[in-house]
Amino acid sequence: MADPLERHAMVKPSAGAWTAVMARHPEFAENAIVEGWVRAGRPLIVRRPGCSDPAGKIPLGLPLPPSHGKRRIAVALDAGEIIECKPPPLxxxxxxxxxxxxxxxxxxxxxxxxxxxxxxxxxxxxxxxxxxxxxxxxxxxxxxxxxxxxxxxxxxxxxxxxxxxxxxxxxxxxxxxxxxxxxxxxxxxxxxxxxxxxxxxxxxxxxxxxxxxxx
Structure with a gap:
C-alpha cells in the first residue's frame, strides 16, 4: 500500500501478519474473538498514531463489541502487511x-x-x-x-x-x-x-x- 491511508479507512491484514501480531501480543491471542478476527474476514480501522506506536508503521484499531467489554485493541502494521483497504461503509x-x-x-x-x-x-x-x-x-x-x-x-x-x-x-x-x-x-x-x-x-x-x- 504505497499511498498514505486516511483515518477511518477499513483495512485487512494478511493472515501471516495477524499471526505475527498474536505472537507479539499473547494477551490478545488469549481472546478467541481477537485471535480469529482476520480469519473471519473482519477489518481493522486506521487511527491516529499514539506515543507508543513504532515509527513508520500504520496504526490500526479493533473495537470489541459491548458483550466483550467494549475493549479497544491497538496494533501497528507495516504497509506491506495490508492486503485490502476500503473507506468506511456508506x-x-x-x-x-x-x-x-x-x-x-x-x-x-x-x-x-x-x-x-x-x-x-x-x-x-x-x-x-x-x-x-x-x-x-x-x-x-x-x-x-x-x-x-x-x-x-x-x-x-x-x-x-x-x-x-x-x-x-x-x-x-x-x-x-x-x-x-x-x-x-x-x-x-x-x-x-x-x-x-x-x-x-x-x-x-x-x-x-x-x-x-x-x-
Missing part, C-alpha cells in the same frame, strides 16, 4: 443493520448527503455481524464536503436533523484540511475549530476550513 449500505427507530433519521441523512459514511457501532455491526449497537449508541458519521457551498450549509442542515433524531448524531465534516466535529461548525466564522487529520490535530478558523483552506 450509511446507505449499513442502514439495514440499524434499529427501526433510526430509519427515518437515516433516510433524511442520506437524502441530505448520499455520500455520508459511518464508522462507529453501526458500521461495525454491519461489517462484522456482531452485536455492537445498544440503546445508548450514537450514530457516528463522516460527511465528505468536497464543495465549498455544500460545506457551508451542511452544519445547520445536520443540526436540523439531529434535533429530531432518537439517537445522538456524532462525527465529522471532512474538507481539504481534515475533519471537524460537525457541532463546532455551527458557530460564528471568527471561531477557531479543531481539525483532525492522520498526523494530529490543529486549529484554524471555521471560515478557512469551510472555504477549503489547508493548515
Amino acid at each position: 450509511l446507505a449500505d449499513a442502514a439495514a443493520a440499524a434499529p427501526s427507530a433510526w430509519q427515518d433519521t437515516i433516510d433524511r441523512l442520506i437524502r441530505l448527503c448520499p455520500e455520508t459514511r459511518t464508522f462507529g457501532s453501526l458500521a461495525w455491526q454491519h461489517l462484522t455481524g456482531l452485536p455492537y449497537l445498544t440503546d445508548h449508541s450514537d450514530l457516528d458519521l463522516l460527511w465528505p464536503a468536497r464543495a465549498t457551498a455544500q460545506a457551508s450549509t451542511l452544519p445547520l442542515e445536520i443540526a436540523g436533523i439531529a434535533h429530531l433524531a432518537p439517537m445522538r448524531l456524532d462525527g465529522e465534516i471532512i474538507c481539504t484540511a481534515g475533519g471537524v466535529q460537525w457541532r463546532e461548525l455551527t458557530g460564528a466564522d471568527a471561531e477557531e475549530v479543531l481539525v483532525k487529520g492522520l498526523s494530529g490535530v490543529h486549529s484554524m478558523t471555521r471560515a478557512a476550513f469551510l472555504a477549503g483552506g489547508t493548515p
Whole structure:
C-alpha cells in the first residue's frame, strides 16, 4: 500500500501478519474473538498514531463489541502487511443493520448527503455481524464536503436533523484540511475549530476550513 491511508479507512491484514501480531501480543491471542478476527474476514480501522506506536508503521484499531467489554485493541502494521483497504461503509449500505427507530433519521441523512459514511457501532455491526449497537449508541458519521457551498450549509442542515433524531448524531465534516466535529461548525466564522487529520490535530478558523483552506 504505497499511498498514505486516511483515518477511518477499513483495512485487512494478511493472515501471516495477524499471526505475527498474536505472537507479539499473547494477551490478545488469549481472546478467541481477537485471535480469529482476520480469519473471519473482519477489518481493522486506521487511527491516529499514539506515543507508543513504532515509527513508520500504520496504526490500526479493533473495537470489541459491548458483550466483550467494549475493549479497544491497538496494533501497528507495516504497509506491506495490508492486503485490502476500503473507506468506511456508506450509511446507505449499513442502514439495514440499524434499529427501526433510526430509519427515518437515516433516510433524511442520506437524502441530505448520499455520500455520508459511518464508522462507529453501526458500521461495525454491519461489517462484522456482531452485536455492537445498544440503546445508548450514537450514530457516528463522516460527511465528505468536497464543495465549498455544500460545506457551508451542511452544519445547520445536520443540526436540523439531529434535533429530531432518537439517537445522538456524532462525527465529522471532512474538507481539504481534515475533519471537524460537525457541532463546532455551527458557530460564528471568527471561531477557531479543531481539525483532525492522520498526523494530529490543529486549529484554524471555521471560515478557512469551510472555504477549503489547508493548515
